[in-house]
Amino acid sequence: MRINIVCVGKIKEKYLKLGIDEFKKRLSKYCKLEIIELEDEKAPENLSDKEMLMIKEKEGKKILSKIKDNSYVIALAIDGKNLSSEELAETINKLGVRGISNITFVIGGSLGLSDEVLSRADYKLSFSKMTFPHQLMRLILLEQVYRAYRINNGEPYHK
Numbered sequence: 001m002r003i004n005i006v007c008v009g010k011i012k013e014k015y016l017k018l019g020i021d022e023f024k025k026r027l028s029k030y031c032k033l034e035i036i037e038l039e040d041e042k043a044p045e046n047l048s049d050k051e052m053l054m055i056k057e058k059e060g061k062k063i064l065s066k067i068k069d070n071s072y073v074i075a076l077a078i079d080g081k082n083l084s085s086e087e088l089a090e091t092i093n094k095l096g097v098r099g100i101s102n103i104t105f106v107i108g109g110s111l112g113l114s115d116e117v118l119s120r121a122d123y124k125l126s127f128s129k130m131t132f133p134h135q136l137m138r139l140i141l142l143e144q145v146y147r148a149y150r151i152n153n154g155e156p157y158h159k
């Protein structure tokens with residue numbers, strides 16, 4: 001399975017970089033992982049709604065240009081659906097059984113994802129009603145994908 005993570009914005013914090021590198025390394029045993037990091041649009045504090053929408057749409061176009069036509073897209077969205085770790089593992093497994101070999105997870109920037117990206121998504125996944133910073137979201141997602149592979153392989157991992 002090829003797992004792509006398309007995300008907006010650089011990882012600035014060293015501790016997050018270390019965590020992300022660790023899970024990239026661990027996941028290399030289970031899948032072909034590619035992280036596609038897109039440059040975020042500058043978003044100063046005092047933007048109007050229209051300006052924010054324009055930025056989200058601009059970032060959205062960049063995101064869409066990185067998604068392959070045959071990819072199953074899981075957009076990370078606060079108002080998406082919740083899955084347990086076991087259910088995420090089952091989802092990944094079932095997609096493989098259906099012959100889908102390319103999954104793309106999408107993480108938005110500080111303003112979130114555009115409607116165009118959300119429409120392209122085959123599934124909208126929420127990690128809770130809380131808002132997480134996009135940098136931290138990348139680490140949490142990688143850990144959950146790693147957990148999913150451990151579950152699918154019947155391998156022990158922290159409960």
Ligand SMILES: C[S@@+](CC[C@H](N)C(=O)[O-])C[C@H]1O[C@@H](n2cnc3c(N)ncnc32)[C@H](O)[C@@H]1O
Pocket residue numbers: 075076077078106107108109110111112113125126127128129130131132133134137
């Ligand atoms: C800082 S958040 C954006 C917040 C923005 N106000 C919104 O409503 O999307 C950056 C990105 O992280 C992801 N994200 C943050 N919290 C999340 C959660 N609880 N569940 C799923 N994705 C989340 C989403 O992809 C979001 O676009």
